Amino acid sequence: MECSAVRKLLTAAVDAELELRESAEVGCHLEGCADCRAQFERERALRSAVRSNATYFRAPAGLEERIRAALPSAPAARVAAVPGRKLWQWPQWPIAVGALAGLFAVASTIGLYTTLPGVDERIGDEIVSSHVRSLLADHAVDIVSSDQHTVKPWFSGKLDFSPPVRDFASEGFPLVGGRLDYVDHRTVAALVYRRAKHTINVFALPAPGRASDAAPRAGSTHGFHTVRWTRDGMTFWAVSDVAAEDLMRLVALLRAA
Amino acid sequence: MTDETQSRRFQEVALPHLDAAYNLARWLARSDDDAKDIVQEAFLRAFKSFAGFRGASGRPWLLAIVRNTCYTWLRQHRSAQLEVPYDDDVTGEALGADGFPEGRDPNPEAIFAASEDRRLFDVALAKLPIEFREAVVLRDVEDMSYKEIASVVAIPIGTVMSRLARGRRMLYAELTRMREGVSGGM
Numbered sequence: 001m002e003c004s005a006v007r008k009l010l011t012a013a014v015d016a017e018l019e020l021r022e023s024a025e026v027g028c029h030l031e032g033c034a035d036c037r038a039q040f041e042r043e044r045a046l047r048s049a050v051r052s053n054a055t056y057f058r059a060p061a062g063l064e065e066r067i068r069a070a071l072p073s074a075p076a077a078r079v080a081a082v083p084g085r086k087l088w089q090w091p092q093w094p095i096a097v098g099a100l101a102g103l104f105a106v107a108s109t110i111g112l113y114t115t116l117p118g119v120d121e122r123i124g125d126e127i128v129s130s131h132v133r134s135l136l137a138d139h140a141v142d143i144v145s146s147d148q149h150t151v152k153p154w155f156s157g158k159l160d161f162s163p164p165v166r167d168f169a170s171e172g173f174p175l176v177g178g179r180l181d182y183v184d185h186r187t188v189a190a191l192v193y194r195r196a197k198h199t200i201n202v203f204a205l206p207a208p209g210r211a212s213d214a215a216p217r218a219g220s221t222h223g224f225h226t227v228r229w230t231r232d233g234m235t236f237w238a239v240s241d242v243a244a245e246d247l248m249r250l251v252a253l254l255r256a257a
Numbered sequence: 258m259t260d261e262t263q264s265r266r267f268q269e270v271a272l273p274h275l276d277a278a279y280n281l282a283r284w285l286a287r288s289d290d291d292a293k294d295i296v297q298e299a300f301l302r303a304f305k306s307f308a309g310f311r312g313a314s315g316r317p318w319l320l321a322i323v324r325n326t327c328y329t330w331l332r333q334h335r336s337a338q339l340e341v342p343y344d345d346d347v348t349g350e351a352l353g354a355d356g357f358p359e360g361r362d363p364n365p366e367a368i369f370a371a372s373e374d375r376r377l378f379d380v381a382l383a384k385l386p387i388e389f390r391e392a393v394v395l396r397d398v399e400d401m402s403y404k405e406i407a408s409v410v411a412i413p414i415g416t417v418m419s420r421l422a423r424g425r426r427m428l429y430a431e432l433t434r435m436r437e438g439v440s441g442g443m
Binding site: 043046050055057058059066067072215219220 | 261264269272273274275278279280289296313375393399400402403422432
């Protein structure tokens with residue numbers, strides 16, 4: 001392959017977006033060409049630097065509640081609304097009595113939401129590190145069982161909270177087992193699921209303060225998909241390199257259980 | 258499907274990607290307040306068109322709507338910013354179609370080492386013309402594949418790659434300029 005042809009493919013090569021054959025040809029050329037290799041390294045260094053340094057702007061507190069409030073919800077809210085107006089017309093939506101009570105409830109729990117975005121970043125990093133470590137050390141589980149009646153009691157002797165445990169083999173997410181892990185300065189539960197050849201770790205940790213239920217939020221850390229949510233005083237994180245849709249499917253199963 | 262069911266399903270599909278939506282809007286509009294307005298508007302539009310949503314992942318679908326909402330908003334409020342030409346020749350050094358400016362830096366990592374000021378990256382990226390900025394943000398900040406970016410921006414995959422290539426080169430040049438204390442104008 002000529003330098004000029006390779007230069008056209010360099011960006012895709014840096015992003016690992018080339019087809020197998022092109023990838024091999026470019027790789028071969030780079031081995032023997034210092035100039036092209038220098039270009040490749042420059043672009044790769046830049047990409048890596050952008051990923052580490054550019055800010056990922058997370059949604060500010062309150063935005064999610066405002067969006068939810070603008071969507072149709074309980075029938076009570078609808079009954080009290082001005083007839084003829086669509087409920088989700090923003091911002092002219094008339095505040096119905098039921099919705100007002102709902103907003104008040106939301107507003108009063110915002111103050112109790114003690115986990116700040118910065119903390120979540122750090123916990124997310126720890127979660128992904130734990131996930132990767134569990135794959136490397138070939139030590140994913142301390143208790144090997146797909147039976148929730150074996151795994152759940154195993155945790156209850158070791159933790160001061162009781163994570164829900166369910167097997168979803170019939171839906172394509174068999175439970176491999178569980179182990180203890182250490183995240184955010186405390187011992188937490190890790191449930192290990194398998195999806196085809198991929199491992200999914202689901203961490204359960206007690207939620208801070210009196211944190212209210214939080215809907216799933218998807219993220220991506222170091223190339224791994226993460227989903228976190230809070231329910232009944234517990235925060236859950238699901239991590240995997242499995243396809244995002246599959247991870248969301250498992251999350252939906254866990255939340256419905 | 259009742260409104261409540263529709264609403265619940267929509268929330269399950271779209272809300273997990275709220276951060277992604279805000280991040281894109283914030284990078285395109287370059288303002289927290291505007292990004293909030295844009296994201297709220299985008300979610301409303303997304304809900305209205307939700308009946309037509311078919312697909313596994315809500316993220317590309319939602320971000321396409323966020324992007325369109327951004328552009329509409331920018332056209333209405335800040336149309337001047339959509340057409341600023343980028344001056345490649347500010348330091349008299351043109352960026353060839355081939356690649357990054359040649360080696361003042363034998364070690365490319367050095368230019369980014371220590372990142373004594375992480376803000377430099379934010380500033381430099383914000384300076385890119387919008388079509389290159391969105392490519393770099395979707396790829397290097399949001400971690401989307403070329404195929405996903407192509408569907409969000411509604412361009413062919415080849416164009417994704419060329420905008421990304423050019424965007425990264427511009428970014429490299431801008432960072433070099435900033436580090437050397439010569440600020441490129443836009």
